[in-house]
């Protein structure tokens with residue numbers, strides 16, 4: 489965790505076989521860990537369900553979070569939805585649900601239902617971002633603005649290791665360091681940027697080391713260990729809230745599925761690498777640990793899976809029932825004060841005069 493060392497220690501609480509790392513305490517214990525497991529399972533079940541729907545032509549192009557559930561949920565649980573902001577990329581969908589964005593609203597977005605996909609008032613989540621790294625300057629600006637207003641809020645933003653090669657990454661982290669903005673940059677190193685391997689993405693031994701160049705703390709964590717992820721993010725959030733400035737966290741994880749539903753990883757990924765990733769599954773790890781404590785068994789798993797499937801189906805049914813966009817949706821919610829030219833185009837289209 490030192491700022492200048494070229495060798496970065498990786499924080500870890502729960503080993504891949506579900507045993508505790510000796511001598512390491514965690515702030516995420518039993519009941520809270522069970523809650524985290526439920527969210528991780530929901531993330532995976534939703535991925536599986538909507539991939540099946542996409543294959544049937546009933547859902548839009550989708551980027552699953554499979555394999556990254558510990559990073560997605562452990563980080564989300566470390567911020568307060570009532571006051572903190574989340575600035576996502578596109579793969580941490582269930583983190584935004586944890587932060588208050590209803591699953592049916594997200595599902596409506598993938599069905600092209602523009603109105604029902606609007607982020608509800610009071611939900612402190614920015615729209616998901618597909619232009620790589622473009623969310624980061626927004627995150628820094630938002631955090632700096634909150635600080636200037638005297639609010640005690642923190643911004644948690646997400647980026648992939650591929651996104652860290654973009655200019656926006658440098659600009660956002662540099663400004664955050666200079667302004668001491670209360671922002672946590674959560675970099676999910678899932679080893680692949682579509683078909684570009686981490687090996688050719690950067691020569692740095694750890695993406696977290698880059699923080700030193702911006703004058704703040706960089707931490708590397710086992711991104712498949714939900715307890716460790718929660719611990720490092722909650723510490724970074726507390727520091728930011730107390731005026732201690734930004735943190736860059738690298739969560740070392742693995743993208744167990746494809747980049748998105750248009751991708752085929754078997755064209756570029758070694759099958760042995762995938763087999764090794766299965767051994768490090770973030771969900772099974774927690775289940776094994778909790779089973780060892782007598783808090784998890786097949787019966788509990790079956791009951792929770794049923795409950796979560798029902799919740800997911802209800803959200804999807806609501807999204808399917810939501811109205812399709814009409815021509816006015818092309819214009820609505822774009823400008824606070826639409827220019828005359830846009831108002832004229834709207835009137836022409838709606839009156840059928842084009």
Ligand SMILES: Cc1ncc(C[n+]2csc(CCOP(=O)(O)OP(=O)(O)O)c2C)c(N)n1
Pocket residue numbers: 579618619620647648649650651652678680681682743747
């Ligand atoms: C500015 C920009 N360049 C290229 C793309 C195409 N693109 C989409 S996802 C992606 C890879 C991103 O990889 P990474 O940042 O590691 O995130 P991951 O998808 O693995 O979560 C690329 C190159 C884009 N969307 N935006």
